[in-house]
Amino acid sequence: MYLTPGAASTLGERLLQHGISRRSFLKFCSILASSMALPAAIAPRMALALSNARPCVIYMSFQECTGCLESLLNSHGVAIENLILDAISLDYQETLQAAAGHQSEQWRDEVIAANYGKYILIVDGSIPQDGNSGYFVSAAESGLARLNKTAAGAAFIVAVGTCASFGGIAHAYPNPTGAVGVRDIVKDRPIINVSGCPPIAEVITGVLAYYLTFQKLPTLDSLGRPTVYYGKTVHDDCYREESYEDGPRAKSFDDSFARNGNCLFNLGCKGPVTHNACSTLRWNQGTSFPIQSGHGCIGCSEPDFWDAGGLYVRGPEADAEHDD
Amino acid sequence: MTQTIVIDPVTRIEGHLRIEAETVVNADGSVGVQRASSSSTMVRGIEIIMKGRDPRDAWAFAQRICGVCTVVHGVTSARAVENALGIAIPPNAEMIRNLMMGAQYIHDHVMHFYHLHSFDWVDAASALSAQPLLTSQLQTSISPENPNNSPEYFQSVRDRLYNFANAGQLGIFGKGYWGHPAYRLPAEANLILIAHYFEALAWARKIVKLHAVFGGKDPHPNVIVGGMPCAISSGKAGGVGEIRSGTAVNAASLALVAEVIADMKSFTERIYLPDMVLLARLYNDSVTLQKATDWTGIGEGVGNYLCYGDFPMNGINDLSGLMIPRGIILNRDLSQVYPLDVENPEDIQEFVAHSWYDYSSVSKTSGLHPYAGETKLNYTGPAPGYAKLPTDQSYSWIKSPRWRGKAMEVGPLAHILMMYASGQPNARLLVKVAYEVIGWAPDPTLAKLQSTMGRNVARAMETYLIALEMNTWLARLNANIAAGDLSVFNNAKWNPATWPSHARGFGYSEAPRGALGHWVVIDAGKISNYQCVVASQWNAGPRDAAGVEGPYEAALRGHLIADGDRPLEILRTIHSFDPCIGCAVHVARPDGRSSGWVNDA
Secondary structure, three states, X not given: OOOOOOOOOOHHHHHHHOOOOXXXXXXXXXXXXXXXXXXXXXHHHHHHHHHHOOOEEEEEEOEOXXXXXXXXXXXXXXXXXOXXXXXXXXEEOOOOOOXXXXXXXXXXXXXXXXXXXXXXXXXXXXXXXXXXXXXXXXXXXXXXXXXXXXXXXXXXXXXXXXXXXXXXXXXXXOOOOOEEOHHHOOOOOOEEEEXXXXXOHHHHHHHHHHXXXXXXXXXXXXXXXXXXXXXXXXXXXXXXXXXXXXXOOOOOOOOHHHHXXXXXXXXXXXXXHOEOOOOOXXXXXXXXXXXXXXXXXOOOOOOOHHHOOOOXXXXXXXXXXXXX | OEEEEEEOOOOOOEOOEEEEEEEEEOOOOOEEEEEEEXXXXXXXXXXXXXXXXXXXXXHHHHHOOOOOOOOHHHHHXXXXXXXXXXXXXXXHHHHHHHXXXXXXXXXXXXHHHHHHHHHHOOOHHHHOOOOHHHHHHHHHHHOOOOOOOOXXXXXXXXXXXXXXXXXXXXXXXXXXXXXXXXXXXXXXHHHHHHHHHHHHHHHHHHHOHHHHHHHOOOOOOOOEOOEOOOOEOOOOOOOOOOOOOOOOEOHHHHHHHHHHHHHHHHHHHHHHHHHHHHHHHHOOHHHOOOOOOOOOOOOOOOOOEEEOOEOOOOOOOOHHHOOEOOEEEOOOOOOOOEOOOOOOOOOEEEEOOOEOEEOOOOOOOOEEOHHHOOOEEOOOOOOOOXXXXXXXXXXXXXXXXXXXXXXXXXXXXXXXXXXXXXXXXXXXHHHHHHHHHHOOOOOOOOHHHOOHHHHHHHHHHHHHHHHHHHHHHHHHHHHHHHOOOOOOEOOOOOOHHHOOOEEEEEEEEEEOOEEEEEEEEEEOOEEEEEEEEOHHHHHHOOOOOOOOOOHHHHHOOOOEOOOOOOOHHHHHHHHHOOXXXXXXXXXXXXXXXXXXXXXXX
């Protein structure tokens, strides 16, 4: 009943080995598919794709806070928690990998050489534009050089988090280190911007699963974000929308309207102008999201949200034409 | 003759760290570390970014200093502004912040043990030859309460690892130091710890739901100046998941919080503590080869410990109500806890003598209290491609904090020692039990705890102490709510019109990695100065103007290195501190441009 060690195994076989039934694997694929608003019939195809490919993934970190990686680790997979780590080969990731120093550099360079043009590059953290500034150095190389070197052979790049997508907090005024997002440095590789501070876990893994299934990038908006997750605003599906329209909105945190779950727009909520899936997917396996837990949306998936005027200053009203 | 071992990047930490260790060959032919230097090579400048902004926004900016130690900077920042403006938060908010901080500790420490540190002690390749039946027997003997203990279970884990290795795509295991002579665990112990590495990932995902309930999301849940924003749902509406009305916090979601706390306690008791005991027992000098390192006798660091204190029960200004007390321990002497005055300019000072900053109001060799903090970003390091840093000059983006000129260690070891030295019964009992269970001879000086291995034991002990305390905080929250007090936010000073034209305040906490302080100055309603002195700064900072080493640097002295190309011993001690370097290098105050390259002679 136990597979002979050493037999070549697909992901499906590996899952069977540790007791994950084909049915529950398919269920995971259905959940992923529905999170991306794909028809349920896609699930078996997705299952097949995830069973076969193990593309190499190189994950480079720059001026990161590591929140994006922590979010990725929170991604749920029913009982198959490491599905994405099994469906890809995570060949460089400084927070998790065993090797350090020159061994880790060498390992990454070997994987890149062997998979040139075919690996996925994931980036978190912003990058100082001036490679001679000394603001980011690792293995005695500037961040700029490390990004360019690892981007050159990537099939495409996933910029995870608002820092890698748009510069994020380091980029906020007055941007002391000249920090920018990946798209401001790399001009000749396809880039998917999975923005958010950090992004929802299942958004990160959903994007990867989409590529593994269809071998192409999802449809992107004008900021390079997958429309399936960023096509609507947090306001569009917010459960407090009725009191946004009709009142009464909360006048103070923790007032009677706030306790009733009424709209937080007057307390600075940027939901109407923030594109993200927080009010539908929610956070941490659908537990809650900022508005549900009493604080307005701070707009964290938008460029320059840190400079949008202040967390508690009223943002722009919802665009009437925007309602779907 | 010295040879310098360079590890860059140090992996399995948060942030970007470089270690240079100069070694000498001893008379008996062994190679030992003579002098070490700790450097961080990345900076962002979050404090300068905060200047000029609304102090009520500060917590959100500060929170992004670190996503591994999420929560802690947000809470500390809110406390700093509350201290400056004289805002007392409602008791419910205090309990919720304790719960969120406590959950952060438990999540963080478990993940540190398994996902950041375990590969320093666990030879993953060795686990491939573990016998499932023997593994099951070992597991049952160290933790009879753990149900995941069958031979079939361990067989499945071993097979998963085997197929991973055999498929030729080694992923995160690639080029690890497998087979290194400093690994000492039997194959079965290695397999148990690898199995728990995977289990801990699944568990970690579940328990952060506590942050999502109160803070809306994890990482980076929301807090607010004045308390917490998570209004408790009126009526029967609300809860977690898809809701149509109400808020996330209601009776049902508080029951979920209770379940999460039970899960935390269970994992700690069934898995983390027994694994820690196993590690401490098996890495015992009685089973080592002659001249092998005793990991309870090395890696101490500086022998001085500092805590601001945390987990208030009666408001942040009542120091007597803190679970982790405030204080200073010097020279390993647990018979005396010295007071720590956070306002006194002579007590806490930051030095930049060996850091890439200048001071303009005082000399580069002077120390400045954070309220007087004024620095200039000034990279004088070498151009890319360097082989070594100039460790006799400036060599790090981390500043050197000192208490009266002394280097201090902060973190779980400091917490446990401070609780012990202050006579706390729970801490004293747990230390006594830990010594007995591991098999260390009783010792009132707690010498074995002050080491690389001891630091890990201390971390496990405090995880358990906090897991036990979580129910106290939840019980108080529930009792308040049952008595009709739903308040989580004090809005009395929300309006800037109520603020004085000038105010300054200090916010403190104990993060999982140690003492965390934020100092804020507010003028005309905006932040005019903001300084953080962060835990990992104390531990990872470079030498100060007097040449006093930081704890990492001091801790590495004397380490015997079996293989200079695979310096596992260095990683072991550095990782025992649980480095968080994004926290340590938050600081940059660029009033001018960097001064460019200085080429080595």
